[in-house]
Amino acid sequence: MASSRIISHSPPNLHRQSSPFDTVKPLPPQNLNLPPKRHRNLRIHTSLRSSSHSNNDLNDTVELRTNSVSAVSNDVVSKDPISLPRPLSSNQSSTAVSDGSRLRVAYQGVRGAYSESAAQKAYPNCEAVPCEQFDTAFEAVERWLVDRAVLPIENSLGGSIHRNYDLLLRHRLHIVGEVKYAVHHCLMANPGVKLENLKRVLSHPQALAQCENTLTGWGLVREAVDDTAGAAKHVALNNLQDAGAVASSAAAEIYGLNILAQDIQDDSDNITRFLVLAREPILPGIDRPFKTSIVFSLEEGPGILFKALAVFALRQINLSKIESRPLRKQPLRTSDDNSNRYFDYLFYVDFEASMADQNAQNALRHLKEFATFLRVLGSYPMDISMT
Structure with a gap:
């Protein structure tokens, strides 16, 4: 199996951050005295992010590799179970976190993706960790590289995200919350480029479909890429003068693009529902829906x-x-x-x-x-x- 890749910003914390999704009764203590597990070789990318949104953010990465014990087996010996972070789905009130530690939450895409905003809505003070693929985010939670994953499951216009339904069954993670996020698409381009200069526009297929009437009216050729923020990053990195991107306003700020038009989706009621995934379930209650x-x-x-x-x-x-x-x-x-x-x-x-x-x-x-x-x-x- 090819190695998975995760973009990360710092080593995982051993403490948790509470969230509205975790205000339920705690789980009983888990016995971690298990035989050593074996894990697949994993490749990690760590971004060196500066405090400002400069172009250095686009290229500055460091690659870390774990050692593979066997080229035949899918697994390598894990850490000592005693040193693993404790499960992060037990009950703690938001006022209990006073040491400044942050929950690490995986999402699919690059910085500025709508999934990053959904992760920050679920856990406002989290460290959002971008992953290249949905599979990578699932594996990151399973292997204690992050504490949660926030992944899309359906959109009010585009329908279900079938890939994530399949991954829910393949992996043994638990749904511990949901996030509904209102999507507002923007057309953006490099500084100095105007709408009349554009011949094509890049974005995720669903985003292009959600803006189809508007983009057709402008006479722009639609080109599909992996994600919305990735489209903005591509336009900025290559300094494209004839192409724009459909993405979030956050992506425009991060990658230094100018917003040419806002709220260009054909239907204003554009909601994406995300699932919050964890290694351990929460104990359900009856005190709220x-x-x-x-x-x-x-x-x-x-x-x-x-x-x-x-x-x-x-x-x-x-x-x-x-x-x-x-x-x-x-x-x-x-x-x-x-x-x-x-x-x-x-x-x-x-x-x-x-x-x-x-x-x-x-x-x-x-x-x-x-x-x-x-x-x-x-x-x-x-x-x-x-x-």
């Missing part, structure tokens, strides 16, 4: 999905999201008489109830009567800031 995310699979049969979802309707539990993904290890199933072939699916469901609620527990017990597989991904406080 909670949401629970699960994934399950079903046997094929008439009305089987209806029966599965009915366990929630019978108990007046609202479903806020349902997503189906192919069951990759067994994408097709043949009927008993070999006359038909069926697609096999995993169903991801969000429902508005806490696992501390007996009603929700009864619903899942009922669901197990139909499910061939069931996993609770997390039970966590709802973000009601947009309501």
Whole structure:
């Protein structure tokens, strides 16, 4: 497997920072006297960031490498478990953090990405750690390089982020919160470049789609790249005179670009929902609105999905999201008489109830009567800031 890469700014802290997502009862102490684990070789990039947003921020990186013990095995011997940072999902009030330590929160993209802003909304005093890929952010949490990851799961205009649904099942992280972030797209270009000088515009495919009517009206050719802030960085680094970028106002400030137009999205109600992921779950409560995310699979049969979802309707539990993904290890199933072939699916469901609620527990017990597989991904406080 190719090594993953993470951009980081300083060594991980051993202390935690509280957040609205963590104000719940603490988990019991965890026994860390485990046999040494083995981990994959990982490549880390550490950015040397100055206090000002100069162009030096764009290039100044230091590469650190961990040693690989075996080229055949996926793993290397881990740290002494006693020296590992303690789990960071136990309850602490925000006033309890007085030593200035900061939580390290991974996000996908480069500085100025909307995901960075979402991470800072979730944990206002965190150290946001950019990662090149979604997979890298998951691995960073699992391997104690960061304390949390904040990753997009759906957008009100673009729909679901399917890659992250698949990664939720592949990795053993827990959802401990959600963040809803309002996206405001800006058209930006290098200093001295005007709108009439532009021939093309770079951004993430979803951002370009969300601004399609506006960009078409300006006659600009759309070019897709990996992320919005990355587009701004590319335009600035290469001093492009015929190309602009669609990104956040924060990206324009960081990379020294001028904003030519603000709020250029075709629909003003452009909200991205992010999940907050951690190594340990939080203990759910009933003192405020909670949401629970699960994934399950079903046997094929008439009305089987209806029966599965009915366990929630019978108990007046609202479903806020349902997503189906192919069951990759067994994408097709043949009927008993070999006359038909069926697609096999995993169903991801969000429902508005806490696992501390007996009603929700009864619903899942009922669901197990139909499910061939069931996993609770997390039970966590709802973000009601947009309501």
